[in-house]
Amino acid sequence: MKKSSLSFTSELPRLSDLGEELLLIYDEVLPKKSTTFRKWMQSFPLKYPVKAGEDLKSVARFPQHISRIVDLCQNVSNRKLTIVVVGGGSVGDFGGFVASILKRGVRLVQMPSTWLAAIDSAHGGKTALNVGAAKNQIGTFYPADKIFLVKSLLLSQPEPRAFEGFGELLKISWIVGGPLWKQLSREKEINANVLWKYLPAAIQAKNKVVATDPEEKKGLRHILNLGHTVGHVLEAYYKLPHGVAINYGLDFSLRWSLQKGIMSRKTFEGLQQAPVSGYLLSPARDCLLSTKASDLKEFRHLLLSDKKKTKAQTLRFVFIKKPGACIIREVSVDDILIELCRQKEEELHG
Ligand SMILES: NC(=O)c1ccc[n+]([C@@H]2O[C@H](COP(=O)([O-])OP(=O)(O)OC[C@H]3O[C@@H](n4cnc5c(N)ncnc54)[C@H](O)[C@@H]3O)[C@@H](O)[C@H]2O)c1
Ligand SMILES: [Zn+2]
Structure with missing residues (x-):
């Protein structure tokens, strides 16, 4: 897989x-958040908010979007065109997809604006x-040519958003362990x-995992789903960020890793104390904590629509033994729901 240059x-x-020749695809909130961004984007000849x-x-x-984008770019040759995508993950997923199919693939620059x-x-x-409510059902592997991490753009987010990015940082640091987690x-x-x-x-650590299985053919990249199986259910059901x-x-x-004996109590307590x-x-x-039986029915449906499910009712769940050692095991959807109830009881009654 092509390596992206990072700045x-x-x-x-x-x-x-x-x-x-540049086409800027950008999140329409950004010019409202920053005057610098507003001035900067005005110098792009082709723009798509x-x-x-x-x-x-x-x-x-998608057909409406791509028709307008094709119209915008009609006088630009595919050899010269670069799509510059500025926004959070949704804009990045969309803009990256556009770049991968427009004129059979054009150059791509990603400039993330969320943590x-x-x-x-x-x-x-x-x-x-997404296809209907099912997330990420269609897509391509299309690494950006360049990725710019721009401090002033990231700092234009409200401070509480840092909390949202933190989960992904913690995830990758538990996956790779070593000096990243230690620090x-x-x-x-x-x-x-x-x-x-x-x-x-964090980026270097993710890239290291991706390099072991760039196009998810060996199942190794699946480890990056640590925390995401149940996370996605809560995200969809409670409309959480x-x-x-x-x-x-x-x-x-x-x-759950502790409950299953995959993680020792000593490791668990060590992690909790950080x-x-x-x-x-x-x-x-x-x-x-407010989950009822009717919610669990919907959770089951969401777990089953997860695209990473394997056979009918099972999923590949990422457990953690210790930072730097994650284990993938096949579990049933019922196992997950039972564990959710167990954790709820534990939380309520100790
Ligand atoms: N391609 C991948 O490997 C991958 C991995 C994880 C998640 N994702 C996708 O990423 C998406 C979630 O990412 P996200 O939370 O960044 O999404 P997002 O693009 O929906 O952004 C979240 C919100 O932040 C706002 N925003 C963006 N930049 C801002 C800024 N600088 N200041 C203030 N507000 C700003 C947006 O307008 C939006 O309301 C999901 O669609 C998910 O599927 C993709
Ligand atoms: Zn994530």
Whole structure:
């Protein structure tokens, strides 16, 4: 798989560093958040603003988008065209998909504007569209030629958003362990500056995992789903931001790994004692505590629509033995629901 070049900059790059003829696909909120961005985007000859979110990734709406984009680019040759995508994960998934199919593939620059995209989704080359409520059913592997991590753009997010990106940082640091987890476990507080500091190491760690199985043919890349099986259910059902739901999903995986004897109590307590683990106690936990039998029925449906399911009623679930050692086991959807109920009881009654 093609390697993306990575640049860390404090300010938005010069247009001449991006490519020859540029089409900017950007989240329409960004010019409202930053005057610098507003001025910068005005110098792009071709622009396509989009409204971020899962609707943008809807395959049903895609024909309208692509017709307008084809019209915009009709006088540009595919050899010269570069699509510059600025936004969070939804804009990145959409814009990456467009670049991968427009004129049979044009150059792509990704410039993430959310922590979640900067740490995770802009890297690894996956693009995606949703089919109805089923997420990411269509997509391509299409790594960006260049990825720009722009500090001022990321800092234009409200500070609480750092909490959402933190789950992805914690996920990758538990997957790879070693110095990344060692250093992160000592942090007292998570804020935007701390996330910025960890970006290079987190991206390098994700790229290392992706390199073992770039197009998900061997099942090794699946490990990046740590915390995501249950996280996705809570995200969809309670309409939580992805990162908030993933924080709970990680906590769930940790507790289930202990329950199954995959993780020792000593390791579990060590992880719980790290100051950063306090950030896992997310609002998703409150949602879960109010779960009723009728909710579980819907959870079952959502788990079964997860595209990573294997045979009829089983899923490949990522457990954690210790930081740097994750284990994938096939579990049934019922096993997950039973464990959710067990954790709820444990939480309520100790
Ligand atoms: N391709 C991958 O490998 C991969 C991996 C993980 C997640 N994803 C996808 O990423 C998406 C979630 O990512 P996300 O949370 O970044 O999504 P998003 O693009 O929906 O952004 C979330 C919100 O933040 C706003 N926003 C963006 N930048 C901002 C800024 N600088 N300041 C203020 N507000 C800003 C957006 O308008 C939106 O309301 C999902 O669609 C998920 O499927 C993809
Ligand atoms: Zn994620």
